[in-house]
Amino acid sequence: MLSDEKIVEKIKYILLKQGKNVDNITLDSTLRDISFRSLDFAELCLRIEEEIGRELNFEASQLRTMVTVDDVCEFIKNAI
Amino acid sequence: MLKLQIQENNELFFDNLSIKVKDLGLIFVKKNRILKKIKKAMIAFVSDDNLILTDSVIYLYRNNIDGMIIRKEQLSDNLKNILLNLGYSIIYLDKKGEIVEIINPFKNVSGQKNRISVITSGTTGIPKVIPHSWETLFTLRKKSDMPKFWWILTYLPGTYAWYQMITMLMFLPRQSIIMSSSNYPEDIWNIGVLHNATAISSTPTFWRYLFLKKDLKDLKKVSLKQITLGGEPIDQAILDRLKNIFPMAKITHIYAATEIGAVVIVNDGKEGFPIDWLNTIDSSRERPQIKIVDGKLWIKSPFSSTNINDWYCTGDIVEIKGDRVIIIGRENSEFVNVGGIKVNVKIVENVLLKHPYILWCRVYAKKSPLVGQVVAADVVVQNEYRDIGSMELEKIIISYLISQGLPDWALPRALNFLHDIPLINNFKTKYE
Numbered sequence: 001m002l003s004d005e006k007i008v009e010k011i012k013y014i015l016l017k018q019g020k021n022v023d024n025i026t027l028d029s030t031l032r033d034i035s036f037r038s039l040d041f042a043e044l045c046l047r048i049e050e051e052i053g054r055e056l057n058f059e060a061s062q063l064r065t066m067v068t069v070d071d072v073c074e075f076i077k078n079a080i
Numbered sequence: 081m082l083k084l085q086i087q088e089n090n091e092l093f094f095d096n097l098s099i100k101v102k103d104l105g106l107i108f109v110k111k112n113r114i115l116k117k118i119k120k121a122m123i124a125f126v127s128d129d130n131l132i133l134t135d136s137v138i139y140l141y142r143n144n145i146d147g148m149i150i151r152k153e154q155l156s157d158n159l160k161n162i163l164l165n166l167g168y169s170i171i172y173l174d175k176k177g178e179i180v181e182i183i184n185p186f187k188n189v190s191g192q193k194n195r196i197s198v199i200t201s202g203t204t205g206i207p208k209v210i211p212h213s214w215e216t217l218f219t220l221r222k223k224s225d226m227p228k229f230w231w232i233l234t235y236l237p238g239t240y241a242w243y244q245m246i247t248m249l250m251f252l253p254r255q256s257i258i259m260s261s262s263n264y265p266e267d268i269w270n271i272g273v274l275h276n277a278t279a280i281s282s283t284p285t286f287w288r289y290l291f292l293k294k295d296l297k298d299l300k301k302v303s304l305k306q307i308t309l310g311g312e313p314i315d316q317a318i319l320d321r322l323k324n325i326f327p328m329a330k331i332t333h334i335y336a337a338t339e340i341g342a343v344v345i346v347n348d349g350k351e352g353f354p355i356d357w358l359n360t361i362d363s364s365r366e367r368p369q370i371k372i373v374d375g376k377l378w379i380k381s382p383f384s385s386t387n388i389n390d391w392y393c394t395g396d397i398v399e400i401k402g403d404r405v406i407i408i409g410r411e412n413s414e415f416v417n418v419g420g421i422k423v424n425v426k427i428v429e430n431v432l433l434k435h436p437y438i439l440w441c442r443v444y445a446k447k448s449p450l451v452g453q454v455v456a457a458d459v460v461v462q463n464e465y466r467d468i469g470s471m472e473l474e475k476i477i478i479s480y481l482i483s484q485g486l487p488d489w490a491l492p493r494a495l496n497f498l499h500d501i502p503l504i505n506n507f508k509t510k511y512e
Contacts, residue, residue, distance in 0.1 A: 014220055016475065017474055017475045017478040017479070018478060018482060018491075019479055019482065037412070037488070038450060038451060038487060039418070039419075039451060039491075039493065040453065041382075041452045041487055042448045042449060042451045042493065043187070043454065043493040043494075045264075045448070045449045045450065046446070046448055046454065046493060046494055047451075049449075055449070056449060059451070063450065077490060
């Protein structure tokens with residue numbers, strides 16, 4: 001089971017590579033505020049799929065409800 | 081017909097052997113008496129030995145036989161059927177040059193005088209037989225005043241680039257060729273060192289592979305005076321690096337295609353070619369004419385295959401950058417569809433290759449949730465930077481790509497660091 005900390009660590013890594021500030025990212029941070037966009041989310045999914053060795057299982061409509069980092073963590077944990 | 085004079089005193093160095101051209105193309109007559117009986121035939125010689133294939137092709141010239149040479153691994157069932165339907169006799173030769181098998185023996189088919197054909201798979205993977213004459217293959221015929229060079233031959237026998245080198249050995253005064261029995265760049269280089277090479281013709285990928293295997297000290301053992309590049313798009317990074325390692329060498333890059341020959345020859349050290357070369361009219365018909373139509377390169381060439389005598393669409397995409405025409409890649413180059421936005425892999429590769437840490441790269445599409453595909457890249461890093469961890473390297477590279485203006489959707493979302501460069505024939509980059 002992937003923990004919230006591990007998922008947040010991956011989110012921070014994806015943003016850090018692009019030169020974005022990751023110092024103040026918490027579970028309550030909104031995706032808009034930290035500039036975490038759809039392509040970043042796609043990359044997050046790829047990295048997790050690589051780690052667990054299989055594709056994530058989700059419906060695209062579920063993505064509309066994601067607003068915060070915590071939402072992303074919950075989404076990923078449900079999709080595993 | 082232009083009669084080409086064989087330069088019998090030119091030398092071929094093959095591993096530790098030294099053979100004069102006057103002794104080439106004659107091995108067969110001594111070893112295979114059956115060949116003396118040929119009156120009319122079209123012959124495809126097949127072997128896996130580089131020397132035997134070289135000897136075979138010179139035999140074809142000396143006896144004015146309509147033929148070709150084929151590497152054994154190239155002869156698929158598909159190609160075999162094509163050749164048999166065209167009327168070729170297929171002759172398998174062992175490493176000693178002795179005939180081990182003949183398929184479709186000497187059906188008394190009248191071949192065409194002064195025809196030598198080249199096999200290419202082009203972009204489709206389906207083999208094509210491209211007929212040339214010895215004159216259309218010998219694109220260096222105006223270079224009879226070329227200084228004496230000992231050339232390292234890096235190309236596989238039977239390829240168009242190989243014919244450029246072999247016709248130079250056969251017909252251009254003072255040119256010697258150094259050839260290895262091995263097709264690995266490091267082995268080819270070692271033979272070049274052994275025979276004091278002064279020139280080389282190869283692809284950029286050959287050099288990138290060699291940079292992994294040889295350090296600067298090893299490279300500088302060869303005092304190169306002439307470096308010729310071709311077979312792939314030539315980027316500024318490779319030109320600059322070679323100039324840095326071999327400051328005394330003249331560096332030339334050539335745009336060529338099996339169908340139209342070697343047509344754009346650039347010596348100014350810059351990628352692409354001058355925009356002034358477009359749309360020039362040449363009444364003598366001795367120089368190629370070049371134009372761009374809908375972003376694609378069209379050429380009318382005096383070195384075209386005997387089947388082509390008009391403008392030919394190369395299928396290569398070009399773009400104008402200032403006063404240069406830059407060749408980007410093939411018309412059917414892979415695009416990555418990132419959520420509906422098409423990213424040309426070649427453009428991403430060109431930017432990646434400009435980074436000093438990166439020796440080689442290959443960009444492709446990776447299936448992704450949400451957006452369908454994302455850009456992925458396999459990268460080989462220069463030896464001196466391999467101690468840097470992959471996460472740190474990734475940060476450095478992505479940061480660089482952003483600084484070069486690459487948009488978000490074109491950034492590689494999966495970066496794989498490979499240890500070696502995956503190669504296909506003739507040291508071109510392999511695309512899956």
